[in-house]
Amino acid sequence: MREFDIIVVGGGHAGIEAACAASNMGCSVGFITMDKLAMGRMSCNPAIGGTAKGHLVREIDALGGMMGIIADRTGIQFRMLNKSKGPAVWSPRCQSDRKLYSEEAYSVVSNTKNLEIVEASVVDIIAEGKKVKGVITATGEQIQCSALVLSSGTFLNGLMHTGLNSVRGGRFGENPAIGITQSLINMGFESGRLKTGTPPRLKKNTINWNILEEQPGDEIPQPFSYQTDINNFPHLPQMSCYITYTDETVHKVLEKGFDESPMFTGRIKGVGPRYCPSIEDKIVRFADKNKHQLFLEPEGLDSDQIYLNGFSTSLPAEIQIEALHKIKGLEEVEMVRPGYAVEYDFFPPSQVDLTLETKLIEGLYFAGQINGTSGYEEAAAQGIVAGINAALKIQGKPEFVLKRSEAYIGVLIDDLVTKSTYEPYRMFTSRAEHRLLLRQDNADRRLMKYGHQFGLIDDKLIEKLSTREDIITKSVKLFENMKLHARNINPFLESKGSSGIDSAETISKLCKRPELTLKEIIGLNGTEQNPVVSSLIADEKALEQVEIELKYEGYIKRQFDMVDRLERYEATKIPLTFDFLTMKALSTEGREKLNKIKPRSIGQASRISGVTPSDISILLVYLKN
Amino acid sequence: MTSKSEPVKLDTSRRDELPEDTIVALATPPGIGAISVIRISGQKSFESTDKIFFGKSKIINASSHTIHYGKVSGDGINFIDDVLVSVYRAPNSYTGEDSVEISTHGSPLISKKIIELLLNTDVRMAEPGEFTKRAFLNNRIDLAQAEAVADVINSRTEASLKGARNQLDGVLSNKVHEMRSSLINASSFVELGLDFAEEDIEFINSNELDKRILNIKTEIDKLLSTYSFGKVIRDGVNVALVGQPNVGKSSILNYILKESRAIVSKIPGTTRDVIREEVSIDGILFRLFDTAGIRFSEEEIEKEGILRSRQTIKDSDVVIFIYDVEQKIDTELLNEIYTLISKDKVIVALNKIDILPNTMLKADVYISALTGAGMKELFKKLKAQTFGNSVYSEKTAIVSNLRHYNCLTKANEYLNNARESISNKLSGEFISVDLRNAENSLGEIIGEVTTDDILNNIFMKFCIGK
Ligand SMILES: Nc1nc2c(ncn2[C@@H]2O[C@H](COP(=O)(O)OP(=O)(O)OP(=O)(O)O)[C@@H](O)[C@H]2O)c(=O)[nH]1
Numbered sequence A: 001m002r003e004f005d006i007i008v009v010g011g012g013h014a015g016i017e018a019a020c021a022a023s024n025m026g027c028s029v030g031f032i033t034m035d036k037l038a039m040g041r042m043s044c045n046p047a048i049g050g051t052a053k054g055h056l057v058r059e060i061d062a063l064g065g066m067m068g069i070i071a072d073r074t075g076i077q078f079r080m081l082n083k084s085k086g087p088a089v090w091s092p093r094c095q096s097d098r099k100l101y102s103e104e105a106y107s108v109v110s111n112t113k114n115l116e117i118v119e120a121s122v123v124d125i126i127a128e129g130k131k132v133k134g135v136i137t138a139t140g141e142q143i144q145c146s147a148l149v150l151s152s153g154t155f156l157n158g159l160m161h162t163g164l165n166s167v168r169g170g171r172f173g174e175n176p177a178i179g180i181t182q183s184l185i186n187m188g189f190e191s192g193r194l195k196t197g198t199p200p201r202l203k204k205n206t207i208n209w210n211i212l213e214e215q216p217g218d219e220i221p222q223p224f225s226y227q228t229d230i231n232n233f234p235h236l237p238q239m240s241c242y243i244t245y246t247d248e249t250v251h252k253v254l255e256k257g258f259d260e261s262p263m264f265t266g267r268i269k270g271v272g273p274r275y276c277p278s279i280e281d282k283i284v285r286f287a288d289k290n291k292h293q294l295f296l297e298p299e300g301l302d303s304d305q306i307y308l309n310g311f312s313t314s315l316p317a318e319i320q321i322e323a324l325h326k327i328k329g330l331e332e333v334e335m336v337r338p339g340y341a342v343e344y345d346f347f348p349p350s351q352v353d354l355t356l357e358t359k360l361i362e363g364l365y366f367a368g369q370i371n372g373t374s375g376y377e378e379a380a381a382q383g384i385v386a387g388i389n390a391a392l393k394i395q396g397k398p399e400f401v402l403k404r405s406e407a408y409i410g411v412l413i414d415d416l417v418t419k420s421t422y423e424p425y426r427m428f429t430s431r432a433e434h435r436l437l438l439r440q441d442n443a444d445r446r447l448m449k450y451g452h453q454f455g456l457i458d459d460k461l462i463e464k465l466s467t468r469e470d471i472i473t474k475s476v477k478l479f480e481n482m483k484l485h486a487r488n489i490n491p492f493l494e495s496k497g498s499s500g501i502d503s504a505e506t507i508s509k510l511c512k513r514p515e516l517t518l519k520e521i522i523g524l525n526g527t528e529q530n531p532v533v534s535s536l537i538a539d540e541k542a543l544e545q546v547e548i549e550l551k552y553e554g555y556i557k558r559q560f561d562m563v564d565r566l567e568r569y570e571a572t573k574i575p576l577t578f579d580f581l582t583m584k585a586l587s588t589e590g591r592e593k594l595n596k597i598k599p600r601s602i603g604q605a606s607r608i609s610g611v612t613p614s615d616i617s618i619l620l621v622y623l624k625n
Numbered sequence B: 001m002t003s004k005s006e007p008v009k010l011d012t013s014r015r016d017e018l019p020e021d022t023i024v025a026l027a028t029p030p031g032i033g034a035i036s037v038i039r040i041s042g043q044k045s046f047e048s049t050d051k052i053f054f055g056k057s058k059i060i061n062a063s064s065h066t067i068h069y070g071k072v073s074g075d076g077i078n079f080i081d082d083v084l085v086s087v088y089r090a091p092n093s094y095t096g097e098d099s100v101e102i103s104t105h106g107s108p109l110i111s112k113k114i115i116e117l118l119l120n121t122d123v124r125m126a127e128p129g130e131f132t133k134r135a136f137l138n139n140r141i142d143l144a145q146a147e148a149v150a151d152v153i154n155s156r157t158e159a160s161l162k163g164a165r166n167q168l169d170g171v172l173s174n175k176v177h178e179m180r181s182s183l184i185n186a187s188s189f190v191e192l193g194l195d196f197a198e199e200d201i202e203f204i205n206s207n208e209l210d211k212r213i214l215n216i217k218t219e220i221d222k223l224l225s226t227y228s229f230g231k232v233i234r235d236g237v238n239v240a241l242v243g244q245p246n247v248g249k250s251s252i253l254n255y256i257l258k259e260s261r262a263i264v265s266k267i268p269g270t271t272r273d274v275i276r277e278e279v280s281i282d283g284i285l286f287r288l289f290d291t292a293g294i295r296f297s298e299e300e301i302e303k304e305g306i307l308r309s310r311q312t313i314k315d316s317d318v319v320i321f322i323y324d325v326e327q328k329i330d331t332e333l334l335n336e337i338y339t340l341i342s343k344d345k346v347i348v349a350l351n352k353i354d355i356l357p358n359t360m361l362k363a364d365v366y367i368s369a370l371t372g373a374g375m376k377e378l379f380k381k382l383k384a385q386t387f388g389n390s391v392y393s394e395k396t397a398i399v400s401n402l403r404h405y406n407c408l409t410k411a412n413e414y415l416n417n418a419r420e421s422i423s424n425k426l427s428g429e430f431i432s433v434d435l436r437n438a439e440n441s442l443g444e445i446i447g448e449v450t451t452d453d454i455l456n457n458i459f460m461k462f463c464i465g466k
C-alpha cells in the first residue's frame, strides 16, 4: 500500500502550491490529479494577477510559492494596474500563454523532490476517530497519509451549462469528481453549491483587429517573483490586448436568450460571483449602462484563440454568436467554443480553521474553490498556507497563521473562516483595512522571513533583503535630518513648478511634495557623496521603499493608528475551550454563530456577522474577569 | 472505512468565571444620611441574609418585590438595628440575580457592622461597579445604559439626571448612528471606485464626496458645541456673591436657600470665609459661594478671607456683584472684579430696594433679600447667563461625557485630514484611511466599536455598591 506524509488532491493552483510547499519542507507528498497534463490549467482567463490579486501573487512568492515564478516564465504581457493611484493599490497583472503555463507548472512540480505525481481520481476519504488516514481512488487503491489537502477546484460534482444544455464536468472536456462530496457529507460536513462562468473563445484571424483599440503591456515590464532574474525577463515575446465595447443592440440580442438562460430559468442553483458577473447579469444589474467594456486577450503565442474577457455567459450558443456579431470588430467572428457556466460543490469555509485544517477532521485541509473562493490567486494563496500547515503539523511545529495586518492572505483566510462566504469570494483591496501597509512592493519585507523560516526561501534572498532593509532604515533616518539649502535647491524647485524655500529644509519634508521625486532630490549637489545615499541610489527597490515611507508618512502613521487599535482586539485571545453556549447574556444569533465559528480572538469574533457589538463587550468583560 | 457523521465534541469544561459568588456593599453614599442601604446580590443572597436577619418569616421563602421588617443580629441575642429587607428574585432585580437590599438607620457604624456580619457568611465585598457589571452581563442593561448609569451616579441635579436619561433613551446615540452611517455610505463609494478601478465607472466625484464629509463635520461641530452646556448640566454652575461688607450677600444666599446657614448680622465683615451652598433652580445645579465683603482692612482673618474671595471669583462661572441702596456703587471694586472674570459674566444687583424702591441707581437687577422682590428676575438672569442663546429641549442631542467629546474631536480631525487629501487630489485609498478612522471614532461612542478602555472607563467610574 502506498503511503505519503501528505496527499494533495487536485492539480490546480491551490494544489500546486500545497504540494510544492509541503515537499520542500521535507514531507513526502503524493500529488493526486486526474490528468497530469492538465496541471495548473487555467480554466478561466489566461491571466494572473490584477487588482488585489496581484498582491496575493507577490505574497505567495515572498513565502516561497510557485505561482509568480511560473507566471513570469510564461507571461506574454505584463502591466502594473492602477498606476494613476497611490502605490498601495498598484497591482501587477500578466497575460499568460495558457499552454505554456500549464507545461511550466508540470515541469516545476515534477522537478520537486519528495513529490510523486499520482494520476488517479479520488472517490472516498478515509478517516478514523476524526483523524484523516488516506484516500481511495476510482481503481480501488487505498493510499495512506497523515495529512490530506483537498483542492479539487470546480470539479466536485461539476456541471457545465450552455443555454438549457448541461453536461457533467469540471472544465471543458474534463470529467467531474464524484464521490468526494458524499464522503465529506458522511463525515458531517455541510456542502453548498456555487457557480462561475467563462466567456466564449474566438478565432483570432476572424477578428477585425485594425479597428480596435490596442492595449500594450508596460514599457518596462515588472516580474511577479523576487526570484526572477530581471536581466532575463520577459522570457517570451510580448503581445497586446485589444479593447471593444458592447452596445444596446448587443444587449437586445442577449436579452432574447434570457428565457433560455440557465441562470434566469433557475436551472443553476449555485450562487454566482457578484463581482465578476456574467454579461447577462451586468445587463440586468446595471440597466442604466448602455455599454460594457470587453477585452480581447491572446490565449498564447501561437494559439489561434482569443479570450473575450468581460463576456462571461451561459446563454444558448446561437444567442452568443448572434450578439458577438453586433460587436465592433467581431462582425464576422467565428466562435471556437461558446461560453458556459460551471456549477460545483463547495464547503462553507466556517468549517475550516485559520490554518485551513477542518474543524471536524484532524489532518484534513481544504484549499481553493472548495472553500468558496473564485480566482487562481485566491486558490494558490490558500494552497500554500494549507501545505505549510500540513507540513508543520506533521513535524510537530507551531501553526502558521498570517494576521490581517500582515498580508492579504491573512485577510483572505480570516474572511473565509469568519464570514463564511455563500457566494464566490474574490479579493479586493477594500477588504484589507490595513491597505496602505499591505503593498505589492513590500510583500518581501512583510513575509519573506516566514518563507525563509520554513525553508522555502533560500539564504541568499533573505540576505539580500536584510541588506536592503538596512539601507532603508538608515536612509529614512538620514533624510529626516539632512537639510538642503535654499541656494542649492531653489532653482531646481522652480524648474519643477514647486515653491522655493526660505533657508533650508529636510529631504524628508521636500519629498512629501507631490511634484518631486526622491531620486531627483537626492540627485542634487553633494548628497550622493554620502555613503548611505550612494548605496540607496544603487538599489532601486530600496529607493522605492524609502520614497513611499517618506512621501506618505502621515498616512502610514494613521494607518498604524488603526492597526494598533485593532491589534489589541486581535491580541485578546479566546481560549479554544471557551463555552459560548452557557453565556446567557449573548444575543441568540451571536451565541450560535460564535459557537459555530469558534473565533480565536475578540477581533475575529467581532467580524462575524450576527455577532453584535454588545456581544463583543460582553465577551470582553467575561475575558477580563 | 469512511467515518460516519457525528459532530465533534469539543472540550466544554466550563471556565468558572460566571459571576456566581455573592457580593455585598453599601449602596448609599457613606456618611450620615437618613437611611443607608446595603445591597447583596448573587445565589446566596437569601441564605446569607437569613443568617443575620430575624423577622417574622425567612427571606428565602419570601416572594419577589416584598419588604420585610425585622432585626439584625450576629448571634440572635444582641440586636444591632431594626431594618427593612427588600427581596428581589432573579431575573427581576437590578443585577438579574437574586438580591436583597437592607435599609438601616443612617449610622455608618451600624452599616459597617451589618456588612461585617454578612462577610462572615458566604458573601464577599463587591468591587467598584460590580453590581452594574453583573446587570450588564445578565443582559439587564446595555453598554450605553451602563455608561449612562455611571453618569447618573455622578450627577447631582434633576437636569443632569434628565441628560443621562436622555442618553439612555438614545438621543445622542441616534445622532451618532446617523452620522456614522452616512460616513460609511460615503466611504463605500470610495471603496467601489478602488475595487473597480479598471472599469470606466465613476462612483462619486470628489466635490460630492467633500460635500458629504463637510455635512457630517458640521453635525459633529454642532454636537461638540453642546459640550460646555452638557458639562454645566452634569457639573453645575458656580456662582459667586461678591460685594462690599454688609450689602446683604449672606441675606441673599439665605433667601435663596430658605434656611439660615450663613450668619447674617449688622456688623460689616460677618462672613470671613467663603461659604458654599448648592441649590437646584429649575433642575440646574447652582453652587453659590458667599464671599467675605471686600474692603481694605488691618485684620488678619479678614485679609485671608478677602484673598479667598478673589480666588472664588476666578473660579466661578457667574459673579453676582451686589451693592445696596444705602451706598453708591464701588466702581473700584467692580473694576477689580472685571480683571478677574470677563465682564459679561457679571450680574450687577442692587439690594435692599425695599428701603428705597424708587432708586435712581443703575443695576442689572433690583432686589430685596428681605422681601424677595426681584428674585425671580435674578434667577432668570442667572439662567440666561449659563445657557446663553442655546435652546435646550429633551430632544436635543447633548454631549456631556468627556469620553464622547474626545471621540467626536478625534473623528473631526480625521475628517479634516480626509478633506485635505481630497483637495490635494490624492487617490481614494488615502482618503479611506481617515474615513475609516473617523468611522471607528464615532463607533466608539455608541459601542459599535468597543475597546477595553471603554469598558474599564465605564465600570471603574462607579463606586463600590453600584
Ligand atoms: N432692609 C433690608 N435689609 C437688608 C436686606 N438685605 C440685607 N439686609 C440687612 O443688611 C445687614 C447685612 O446683611 P448681611 O447679609 O450680613 O450682609 P453681607 O453682605 O453678607 O455682609 P458681610 O458678610 O459682613 O460682608 C443685615 O442687618 C441684613 O438684615 C434687604 O434687602 N433689605
Ligand SMILES: [Mg+2]
Pocket (backbone or CB within 6 Å): B249, B250, B251, B262, B263, B270, B271, B290, B291, B293
Ligand atoms: Mg456675609
